[in-house]
Amino acid sequence: MSHPVFAINHMVAPGLSPRDFFQLAKSLGLSDVEIRNDLDGNAIVNGTPAAEVRALAEEAGVRIATINALQRFNEWTPEREKEAIELADYARDVGARALVLVPVNDGSGQQDGERQANLRTALKALKPILEDRGLIGFVEPLGFEICSLRSKREAAEAIEAIGGQDRFKLVHDTFHHHLAGEPELFPAMTGLVHISGVTDPDVTVSDMRDPHRVLVDADDRLGNIGQMRALLDQGYDGLFSFEPFAREVQELENPSAALSASMDTIKAGLV
Template identity: 70%
Template sequence: MTSKLIFALNHMVAPGLEPAAFFALCRELGISDVEIRNDLAGNAILDGTPAGVIRDLAAENGTSITSINALQRFNEWNDTRQAEAIELADYARDVGATALVLVPVNDGSGQADGERQRNVRESLTALKTILGDRGVRGLVEPLGFEICSLRSKREAAAAIADVGGLDVFRLVHDTFHHHLAGEPDIFPGMTGLVHISGVDDPAVGVADMRDPHRILVDAGDRLDNVGQIRALIAGGYSGLLSFEPFSPAVHHLADPQAALAQSIEFIRSRV
């Protein structure tokens, strides 16, 4: 089964690296797929670097940009969101990215039954045209936090089907958020990307886990990344496993290449 594992790096593994250094890190690890972000200060995309420059830097290092992470509050559709979506979709197309990650509202609003389903369908209907016209896939990422307006992959999958969006949209299976949501179904056939990170702090309860707890996957992992990956593969998933740790402990590693190589080897040895 290990031969099916294809790893990717989200720029969140080393957010302090400039794009050229990040792509070089991928090359040194033998990783050919990356996720770039639009929320890293002093870095592409926020610093205004043209898409063509980033595309060329990636190509020089033998890397392909699989996604931009992310259109935030995607399920709160308004004129501002539409403008953001168009700008990011244009950038994704021009940088050669295959997809744009779509992150839901995560502040406790928009959670009411009926309201949240309606909001998702409204947004997906609009995004289907914006993304489809540019040849960019939308990756819907439910978040497991109790305050999130879209926690359930089942609800997301139903909304995608209802708007006729199967040609444009897929789900993100994030191992951290899947564990927090407590939803047993994994939808491997609807999954377009998997985000992996671990939590090994024994003192934090599941309901209190937050992004800063998210480290590289190791033997102390409490999220059962190995079990989740095994289940996804058994269900037919053959796509990317993208490292997305948010812990400052990971961001400040002196040798991220060695730490990532160790985590990759750990996962390969157990899946």
């Protein structure tokens, strides 16, 4: 089994400036980061030019793996197209490899038939936008019961149906995989893995939400190490990117030490 290659998503420490976030990655010996377009007062949202963010990443010696994310991507409208083009331009100019695509997650667009058609429409429209900018689209099914795209199989089938295998990959999120209860893995179609743990002993699976998502430790209930081992065993060789949403993680005085400890726990578990 190959060793996991770790990365960090800006969600691990959303209060850090891009420069400090990139330095955090460097201090952990990591080469890859994910930046976000949903952090108030931070890059992208506050209009920091892509060239400036790119220069900061180069200075720190890290690669920007993705921009996270084009929201509601499978509800294709003229507004969404405009948003996709702006975000894809930014991703290209910042030197990112991929754009994360997040589906509608409010209980709408869930009907059988409608759901699959909407997904194909969006992927078909996104394909040339991504192609023109040399980007990959990372499709991220969410495990929540209200989500319009819960199933990785459904995403994989849609990608194949539009001939998009060279332009789209799946995001395997260990939290969402656990919630969706879909046993199948698609290692060959997976471009990125998001990792986070849930340790709260009292929350039921159907009540698990983003604020429960902490760093992976010995008390993890999501089976992160089992999921990672299976992906590695089946040939996945991409990044495992930390994406916790719990406030207690995001407000840590020393995120470096906590991330280091989590990486050590995971590595020990995978041996």
